[in-house]
Amino acid sequence: MTDNNDMKTKEEEVIAKLDTYDELPDAPPKRRIKLSWVGKASVAVVAFWLVICIIGPSIAPYHEMDMEGDDSFLDAYDNFYLGTDYLGRDTLSRVIFGARNTIGISLAATLLAYAMGITLGILAAVKGGWIDMGISRVNDAILSLPTIMLGLIVIAALGSSIPILVGTAAVIYATSVFRIARALGQDIMVQDFVEAAKARGEGVWWIIKAEVLPNAAMPLATDFGLRLVFVVLFISSLSFLGLGVQPPASDWGSMVRENLGGLTYGSYAAIWPAFAIATFTIAINLIVDDISAKSGGSLAKKMV
Amino acid sequence: MEQREKLLEVKGLRISATNDDGVEIPIVKGVDFDIHKGEVVALIGESGSGKTTISLASLAYTKPGLHFAGGEVLLNGEDVLTMAPLRTREIRGANVAYLAQSAAATFNPAITIGEQVTESAVLHGIFDQEDATRRAVELYHALELPDADRIGFRYPHQVSGGQLQRLMAAMALCGRPDLMVLDEPTTALDVTTQIEVLKAFKKVIQEENSAAIYVTHDLAVVAQVADHIVVLYSGEVMEQGSADQIINNSQHAYTKRLMAAVRPTPTAGMGVEVGSEHDREHAAMEVKDMTAGYGGIVDGEPKVPVLRDVNVEVKNGHVVGVIGESGCGKSTLARVMAGLLPQARGEIILEGTELEGALLDRKREELQKVQFVFQMADTALNPKQVIGDIIGRPLEFYHGFKGKERHAKVTEILEMVELPAEFASRYPMELSGGQKQRVNMARSLAANPEVMLCDEVTSALDSIVGANVIKLLTALRDKTGVSFVFISHDLSTVASFADEIVVLYAGRVVEQGPTDEVLTPPFHPYTRLLISSVPEMRLGWLEDTMKKREMAVGIAKGVEITAVGCPFYNRCPCGIEGTCDRQTPPVLELEDGHQITCHLSVERLQAEEAETQKILKGFEKLGQGKPTAPVAPTARPPVQTI
Numbered sequence: 001m002t003d004n005n006d007m008k009t010k011e012e013e014v015i016a017k018l019d020t021y022d023e024l025p026d027a028p029p030k031r032r033i034k035l036s037w038v039g040k041a042s043v044a045v046v047a048f049w050l051v052i053c054i055i056g057p058s059i060a061p062y063h064e065m066d067m068e069g070d071d072s073f074l075d076a077y078d079n080f081y082l083g084t085d086y087l088g089r090d091t092l093s094r095v096i097f098g099a100r101n102t103i104g105i106s107l108a109a110t111l112l113a114y115a116m117g118i119t120l121g122i123l124a125a126v127k128g129g130w131i132d133m134g135i136s137r138v139n140d141a142i143l144s145l146p147t148i149m150l151g152l153i154v155i156a157a158l159g160s161s162i163p164i165l166v167g168t169a170a171v172i173y174a175t176s177v178f179r180i181a182r183a184l185g186q187d188i189m190v191q192d193f194v195e196a197a198k199a200r201g202e203g204v205w206w207i208i209k210a211e212v213l214p215n216a217a218m219p220l221a222t223d224f225g226l227r228l229v230f231v232v233l234f235i236s237s238l239s240f241l242g243l244g245v246q247p248p249a250s251d252w253g254s255m256v257r258e259n260l261g262g263l264t265y266g267s268y269a270a271i272w273p274a275f276a277i278a279t280f281t282i283a284i285n286l287i288v289d290d291i292s293a294k295s296g297g298s299l300a301k302k303m304v
Numbered sequence: 305m306e307q308r309e310k311l312l313e314v315k316g317l318r319i320s321a322t323n324d325d326g327v328e329i330p331i332v333k334g335v336d337f338d339i340h341k342g343e344v345v346a347l348i349g350e351s352g353s354g355k356t357t358i359s360l361a362s363l364a365y366t367k368p369g370l371h372f373a374g375g376e377v378l379l380n381g382e383d384v385l386t387m388a389p390l391r392t393r394e395i396r397g398a399n400v401a402y403l404a405q406s407a408a409a410t411f412n413p414a415i416t417i418g419e420q421v422t423e424s425a426v427l428h429g430i431f432d433q434e435d436a437t438r439r440a441v442e443l444y445h446a447l448e449l450p451d452a453d454r455i456g457f458r459y460p461h462q463v464s465g466g467q468l469q470r471l472m473a474a475m476a477l478c479g480r481p482d483l484m485v486l487d488e489p490t491t492a493l494d495v496t497t498q499i500e501v502l503k504a505f506k507k508v509i510q511e512e513n514s515a516a517i518y519v520t521h522d523l524a525v526v527a528q529v530a531d532h533i534v535v536l537y538s539g540e541v542m543e544q545g546s547a548d549q550i551i552n553n554s555q556h557a558y559t560k561r562l563m564a565a566v567r568p569t570p571t572a573g574m575g576v577e578v579g580s581e582h583d584r585e586h587a588a589m590e591v592k593d594m595t596a597g598y599g600g601i602v603d604g605e606p607k608v609p610v611l612r613d614v615n616v617e618v619k620n621g622h623v624v625g626v627i628g629e630s631g632c633g634k635s636t637l638a639r640v641m642a643g644l645l646p647q648a649r650g651e652i653i654l655e656g657t658e659l660e661g662a663l664l665d666r667k668r669e670e671l672q673k674v675q676f677v678f679q680m681a682d683t684a685l686n687p688k689q690v691i692g693d694i695i696g697r698p699l700e701f702y703h704g705f706k707g708k709e710r711h712a713k714v715t716e717i718l719e720m721v722e723l724p725a726e727f728a729s730r731y732p733m734e735l736s737g738g739q740k741q742r743v744n745m746a747r748s749l750a751a752n753p754e755v756m757l758c759d760e761v762t763s764a765l766d767s768i769v770g771a772n773v774i775k776l777l778t779a780l781r782d783k784t785g786v787s788f789v790f791i792s793h794d795l796s797t798v799a800s801f802a803d804e805i806v807v808l809y810a811g812r813v814v815e816q817g818p819t820d821e822v823l824t825p826p827f828h829p830y831t832r833l834l835i836s837s838v839p840e841m842r843l844g845w846l847e848d849t850m851k852k853r854e855m856a857v858g859i860a861k862g863v864e865i866t867a868v869g870c871p872f873y874n875r876c877p878c879g880i881e882g883t884c885d886r887q888t889p890p891v892l893e894l895e896d897g898h899q900i901t902c903h904l905s906v907e908r909l910q911a912e913e914a915e916t917q918k919i920l921k922g923f924e925k926l927g928q929g930k931p932t933a934p935v936a937p938t939a940r941p942p943v944q945t946i
Contacts, residue, residue, distance in 0.1 A: 012557075191683055192678045192679075192680060192683040192684040193683065193684055193685055193686040195644065195678070196676070196678060196684055196747070198644070198663060199642050199643065199644055199663065199671070199675075199676050200671060200697075200698060200701060200702075200751070201663070201666070201668050201671040201701070202701070210686075210689070210697075211686055214686070214688035214689070215686070215687065215688050217688075
């Protein structure tokens, strides 16, 4: 009898559910992104370097150009915690000062690349036709040139200064940002909700602002991390070749080149800046991986 | 029957998902049922009921993120859940075969059909290639596929959707599996195609004496094929029993609810009578002699014509149902009316004034008065905007509501579509399918339109949810006097609440008029075919229907879009050679604005209908299986296709 009653109440429960709203989710799911411990550690590393960028000069034991050391290529002693470089300068101080140049230039170049790439990419996607054709072909042309070669030629012709470095890197990397932004834009433009906005009579700018950009933001943000890493490596490569940041200013890439000779004497002077590049770029990559895996990026999920 | 050997035993099956916080969420909560040899068991339920998940368990497979939490699934006495991975590879395809919902997605477009059909049987070493090919051809014949001896040499894109669905059955059956798992195999098909596939499935299952799990949400379809029915809700068995028991004498309240949501067969008297309170001088919207298509316009003729010489009138406060099979141009009609696709010829008239074809040339007030509701709420709502912004934007854009005023209006509109006000702060992702569809309609309502163009708005929804949406639409019409153009491939949905019906076939209007008129004889032969194809929820319906002559002629052939003559000629049971295939049919004007586009006279159509009824009612008594009506001549001139 009780069994029968149980059945009845269960039946009523089911029907009651159907009579209210169809399968109503009880509460909105959580909207925050949760990072794994690897992600958290990576955030800490990146934050560390950003802090160094800002307060670096005031905590460095020496100035980057001071030749205070007893000799070149010394191991750590006294308050030269990372030893000295090929001119007897404090390696630690130069790594700290170098963070500003390397990260600062890269960040500026990446931001500029994004500003150019997204504007042109979304424009090409939304407008289509001849505008798309024109921009895309010019972009293809630039994209077909090897990046380092292009950088070398521009800098050899115009001379090496920080604004030129930033500009060159920005133009070179804007091409790939353009590609991504255009592809994303095209995907979003054919979605029904954009068609709905068009049918409502919305203008191009509103469609870009309210419909396209919010949906492109997440994939573009994940790409930003990767692109920043490429730019860091690009600037470092140029510096390694002697065309980047000019001595005596310090920069991680040029520090590796300068101190390469020290490796034969067992000096770590070339290792520390290389280590700095590695920690920064790998940390950014790990954050990107983590975010895209958690936010349901299908590609990232496949890779994890 | 009672003594049949058990093939599959599902005992206390539990399947769970684990979410990000490591909490187990039960999906399937202890399900038991048996399948005997040669028996078709239907798993029926709405989306989220776990029916597909359960059916996949017989292959020892779960979707990513799910895991088996308990119970047993015994296939021939062997538990598949605890099987070694290598052993599961052996049984998959050989003992248990799976048929996915979409054949188009299952076939590899780059490999011939024959190769794909035989692949699994050869791989499992059941047959060598030669025997497998022979067996496949036998199956093609059994499935009544055209050109059965050579269809295996074709590529998937060279056959129709219904044929591909049947070929997938051949693929599953090729290795003589003990059990077939059919996952909604006819859901995505048009009614006329569905019936052809169902018939073939049923025949081949009987001939091969194979057992099957048939997963579907459609009770009417289940009634045709299943021996045993398991009704599921939210991962639990609500009721199970023989097909006869469930269909004719269901006990559980949920089953009854499901049955109630099955749309009745379209008959006269289903339409809604509209009062004259909303009548105006001009019709809300009119389409006159409109031709439209894709691929650019040359000399007023589109390169790929989709619609030809369409005339439709939408009166104020009326619901006009547009019905037709996929590809007939019904969505295109709505897109032209909304201005998303400029017409090549003809006029679009809104309240007596002609509208520009292109969206950009229309005035904002004109845009506001004609609102388009997209089919898929999933893609029609921007995932990055909260519901309040989605509904609020048209309020702001057309009517200038801002801030608090806008917020109050949003709440009001949410109330109209029967959603709680706090939904305004949610994202579309946080809503269920039916709720999203309501928001989708609410956005159009917010514009305060005169005409709402609803493109298949209930097609992607479960029957109960869909029925609620229809109820809502009817209520909205009564409250606001908005006119609806309701596009659907489902005649019974349209018939249940439309005032007028427009039947489209291959881009032409073949019949239109008030719902009651369209659903009573005389019928256009195509309308007759459509009405006959809607599955009825009774055992034996499929067999009865197949006896009708128009089914035999109609379902065997595909749609051909013709430049001259009647587009339905090649499928019409009473086509007149030399007339129907050469001349564009005239419009027969009947009472109440009922129009039939056909070469046959009204009397002739009436006579045809009487004949159909006679065959239907007393087929056995009448003529021992020999249809009496004239069969279309065998040697026909080839239809000119474009």
